[in-house]
Amino acid sequence: MDDDLPVARALERWLKRIGVQVxxxxxxxxxxxxxxxxxxxLIICDxxxxxxxxxxxxxxxxxxxxxxxxxxxxxxxxxxxxxxxESIAPCVFIEKPWEPSSFARQLGLVAPP
Numbered sequence: 001m002d003d004d005l006p007v008a009r010a011l012e013r014w015l016k017r018i019g020v021q022v023x024x025x026x027x028x029x030x031x032x033x034x035x036x037x038x039x040x041x042l043i044i045c046d047x048x049x050x051x052x053x054x055x056x057x058x059x060x061x062x063x064x065x066x067x068x069x070x071x072x073x074x075x076x077x078x079x080x081x082x083x084x085x086e087s088i089a090p091c092v093f094i095e096k097p098w099e100p101s102s103f104a105r106q107l108g109l110v111a112p113p
Contacts, residue, residue: 001025001057002046002073007096011044011073014100018109028052035064042107047074055080058088071107073098 002008005026012022023038025031028051043061047054058070070088072080075096085091092106103109 001028001031001043001049001054003027003049004046007046011098015109018104020109028057031057031060032064035061040065040068042069042071044071044073047072047080048076055084055088058091062088069107 002011003026008024008026012024015022023034023040025034028049043058043065045054045057045061049057052060054072054074058072061068061070070091071094072088072091073094073096074080077093077095080093085093094103094106
């Protein structure tokens with residue numbers, strides 16, 4: 001989930017290229033309904049977004065789908081407090097701009113050569 005659609009689309013294209021099935025959301029309002037309908041193995045969310053930040057989004061995901069892996073993606077990870085980190089743990093934190101092979105490695109995905 002990312003409110004910056006070009007960034008979200010770039011990540012979507014890359015994930016699909018390495019064989020990951022993607023459901024792209026850009027609005028927080030969609031999250032609860034989608035999590036009630038579908039099961040996911042991983043949720044990737046941007047940190048700084050309007051309405052709810054990525055911490056609140058991933059905390060909601062943790063509550064509704066506790067076995068789903070979570071990843072917070074941001075260019076501002078230094079702003080995330082220890083309490084916030086604990087509220088969404090376990091969670092992978094990835095700094096923007098992300099580098100594909102490192103991103104894949106951190107998430108346990110296989111990146112193409």
